[in-house]
Amino acid sequence: METQTKQGRPGYSREDVTRIAVQEFNARGYEATSMGELAKVLGLSKSAIYHHISSKEELLKEATDRALKLLDDLVAECDRTQGPAVARLRFLVRGTTLALCREPEYVTLLLRLRGNSEVETAAMARRRAFTGYVVGLVEAAQKEGAIDADVVPGVAGRLLLGMVNSLVEWYSPAGSLEPEDVADIVETMVFLGLEL
Amino acid sequence: METQTKQGRPGYSREDVTRIAVQEFNARGYEATSMGELAKVLGLSKSAIYHHISSKEELLKEATDRALKLLDDLVAECDRTQGPAVARLRFLVRGTTLALCREPEYVTLLLRLRGNSEVETAAMARRRAFTGYVVGLVEAAQKEGAIDADVVPGVAGRLLLGMVNSLVEWYSPAGSLEPEDVADIVETMVFLGLEL
Structure with missing residues (x-):
């Protein structure tokens, strides 16, 4: 996961973020997973996650x-x-x-x-x-x-x-x-x- | 549903309550369905539902x-x-x-x-x-x-x-x-x- 792309911030590619989000959605349910929880799993602050994605629905x-x-x-x-x-x-x-x-x-x-x-x-x-x-x-x-x-x-x-x-x-x-x-x-x- | 049993209160048999609860669990998810919501669907007050069942888990x-x-x-x-x-x-x-x-x-x-x-x-x-x-x-x-x-x-x-x-x-x-x-x-x- 130590990649750097134009779209993502250092540490996560766009694909990494999507893949990890999908695992969380499957484990907890899409509705039940908040952006805050996704940020936590990714080790990002709640504001930093918005550098990767604009919304849960986009993911x-x-x-x-x-x-x-x-x-x-x-x-x-x-x-x-x-x-x-x-x-x-x-x-x-x-x-x-x-x-x-x-x-x-x-x-x-x-x-x-x-x-x-x-x-x-x-x-x-x-x-x-x-x-x-x-x-x-x-x-x-x-x-x-x-x-x-x-x-x-x-x-x-x-x-x-x-x-x-x-x-x-x-x-x-x-x-x-x-x-x-x-x-x-x-x-x-x-x-x-x-x-x- | 107009039956009366020893276990249930007038209007709902035990089986009616279970069947309706199962429909709600399937529609909303078990975790996401509260006893209050079940009571609402059954047209019962939040306290009256406890005459039928002791807990969601029992259902x-x-x-x-x-x-x-x-x-x-x-x-x-x-x-x-x-x-x-x-x-x-x-x-x-x-x-x-x-x-x-x-x-x-x-x-x-x-x-x-x-x-x-x-x-x-x-x-x-x-x-x-x-x-x-x-x-x-x-x-x-x-x-x-x-x-x-x-x-x-x-x-x-x-x-x-x-x-x-x-x-x-x-x-x-x-x-x-x-x-x-x-x-x-x-x-x-x-x-x-x-x-x-």
């Missing part, structure tokens, strides 16, 4: 944008890909799992949003759009005959994202499981099922 | 006990069942889904616990024991050769519970999907996978 925006960009990039990549919908769905399920395993703190923050501020409702709307995209792929794969016709796409899409998102409850990048290992298991479960 | 205990009892009953039923582990795992996955769809408010409260009070840590320990039981069944089913040997049981068990638990984010008993329909889709996804 939230930066953090959720980062998580949402991971999803947007996956969708863009998916849209460029030719081939059957089920292959694109596989790519998306894998990609979402990898993104979450690599950036669990940012994704956790995104998933825990419940509030009514503009930043929160905008982020939640983008999350819903991503869910809609996944549901659309399940539907397309079903129309192509690749997926069980009895499955309701809206349910299956939400369930598979719910499975992936539940990783934030326990996955740690510091543990022995690599993101690729987790993605393999998720892919197996979602597409082939557990049973042989 | 939390009652509500989480109720959710945990659903899981305990499933485990007990499962233990009585003979047959291969994979059949018991199927029963448990289905049963957990049905329990959640029928009592989403109580299960949501249980799943959102993060706190450090005795009631919360005790409930979280029981939740972890349930997860351990499910992971044990995945392991047993794998040893019996019914489940892919490449799947890590601790990951698969957590992922399948994560999938089921994610229903609290969107499932509503008031909607058009019956709990049995949801259980069918969950069972298909977990055991057979989406792909044909």
Whole structure:
């Protein structure tokens, strides 16, 4: 953390501040974390923290944008890909799992949003759009005959994202499981099922 | 709600009070909900609410006990069942889904616990024991050769519970999907996978 940037004050880069804030938001809740408490965790005075950031909401925006960009990039990549919908769905399920395993703190923050501020409702709307995209792929794969016709796409899409998102409850990048290992298991479960 | 019981005051049964409290806890967060606010929602004075309940923590205990009892009953039923582990795992996955769809408010409260009070840590320990039981069944089913040997049981068990638990984010008993329909889709996804 001993870096110096144009935007930050000595000792913290902009990214350091955001990352530490995200950890605090996840631990205490966004609403419950004050700028004063953030300053304390960063070892800054309450006025010095405003050299780094103008508001708590700005931090939230930066953090959720980062998580949402991971999803947007996956969708863009998916849209460029030719081939059957089920292959694109596989790519998306894998990609979402990898993104979450690599950036669990940012994704956790995104998933825990419940509030009514503009930043929160905008982020939640983008999350819903991503869910809609996944549901659309399940539907397309079903129309192509690749997926069980009895499955309701809206349910299956939400369930598979719910499975992936539940990783934030326990996955740690510091543990022995690599993101690729987790993605393999998720892919197996979602597409082939557990049973042989 | 126009009932009268030995425990409650006229107008609210004990169960009414608990159910309404659980809705408030889920909407605002347990920590953030005061007894005064609960009284307000119930249309009671701040002193009258103490005729119904002695503390917020008592309400939390009652509500989480109720959710945990659903899981305990499933485990007990499962233990009585003979047959291969994979059949018991199927029963448990289905049963957990049905329990959640029928009592989403109580299960949501249980799943959102993060706190450090005795009631919360005790409930979280029981939740972890349930997860351990499910992971044990995945392991047993794998040893019996019914489940892919490449799947890590601790990951698969957590992922399948994560999938089921994610229903609290969107499932509503008031909607058009019956709990049995949801259980069918969950069972298909977990055991057979989406792909044909």
